[in-house]
Amino acid sequence: MNRSVIIGILLLGLCVDGFGQLMSYRVLFGLTTQQPRQIVLRQWQQQAQTRYLVVNPQTLETAITALPPNGVKILSWSSLMQQLGQTPYGRAMRFEQQRDQNLQDAGIERTDKTERGFSLTIDLCPSTKPLTRSVFEQLIKAFEPEEKPIPVTITVTGLWMEKHPQDLAYLKNLVSLAELDITWVNHTYHHRYDPRLPLPVNFLLEPATNLNDEVLLNEQAMLKNGLKPSIFFRFPGLVSDKSVFDRVLAFGLLPIGSDAWLAKNEQPKQGSLVLIHANGNEPLGITDFINLIRQKSPYIRNKTWLLYDLPGSVAKEK
Structure with missing residues (x-):
């Protein structure tokens, strides 16, 4: 090993x-x-x-x-928001309240459109397959030394952490080596999903889902594994309704979506939140991403195409 x-x-x-x-x-x-x-x-x-x-x-x-x-x-x-309404956090929370209507992709999909690149978000949903480590190896190969550590957002589930301690250790080690700067995002503990159900009653919208447990148990699992939960949250399947979206806001969290899910052939734009899965279940998205960074190699080298830190990008929005 x-x-x-x-x-x-x-x-x-x-x-x-x-x-x-x-x-x-x-x-x-x-x-x-x-x-x-x-x-x-x-x-x-x-x-x-x-x-x-x-x-x-x-x-x-x-x-x-x-x-x-x-x-x-x-x-x-309410008192907190009154005092902090003009801060980047207060503004982001206010903008989120206008993004709660969509069944899919509610939340922040894109940040600063003047950025010369995008924010990379990598989902770790429950899976029996090992972490796709090649995507991190290719990231480091493509972006260093121009960007080091490389900013990456990883959305993680409790069940994935429970089943993949060695893969989690691998990611934490990349942070300790200053290869990656990871923003850890709550993706719920169980990531409930039933392929037989339509979206309006699936994922967190499935009846009898305990949202408090999904959010707070996962935060505790992150802390127990030495991860620092960020201010962000991603809905499983990017599926929500106004009720569950607003309940997540009530935890003080900012939901994120994506306008560039690569496996769905959605192409990134300036400031996009690009989505890939590194849990072994989405090889097409990984292949598309690796091809993308190879294609953009000259722009990476002259620093005209970069990866951006998600908290910093959202904080800059006016």
Whole structure:
């Protein structure tokens, strides 16, 4: 086995054990009392500490932090939005409320249209097949040294993490080696899907789906595996309705869609959120992406065709 993979597996074990058990995990809204003020989204107990998931309202970058009892001012969601409505986070949340109607691809599909490239999003839905590591190898080959670390958004499910610890260790090791800069996105814990059902009653729209569990259990699984949940969320199958979309917003999360699902022959534009699956179930999309970056190689070399960090791209939108 490759030495870097072995190191990654060991690191994964250390992270899971070292992070300890999460208890009393809950949604909590507020602001940190010290500058720069951060938005508080979650609270839990871990290793005899009260920990919080916070987000910078200017950069949309999240962080995990331990704060003293007087370190948080608890606020209602409406009060929080009143205070932060003009920040990039407040603007993004307001724009999202206008994107909740579509059955498919509701949410952010495209960011800054002036960007010379796009944001790459890679879905890891539940799968019995191994991670398609070739896509990451080709990414590194194509974009380094022009971009290092390479910004990538990975949407991950709880069941995938549970079944693929070695593949997860491989990805975390690429981060530790500064090859990739991964934004980790909640893609639900179970990623419910029944091929016999029509879209309006499938995925998260399937009756009896517990949305709280799908969102919060996956966040906890991410934390237990040493991943930092981002502010973003992707619906399984990119399928939602207004009710479930607005309930995800109520967790303080920003849903993302895609206007360039490569396996569906949707071509990327400037600022697109490109979608491929690296869970072994979509070889066509992987082939299309590898062909695309080979085709764009001269533009990558002169830095006129790049990959963009998703939080930064969304934060720049006016």
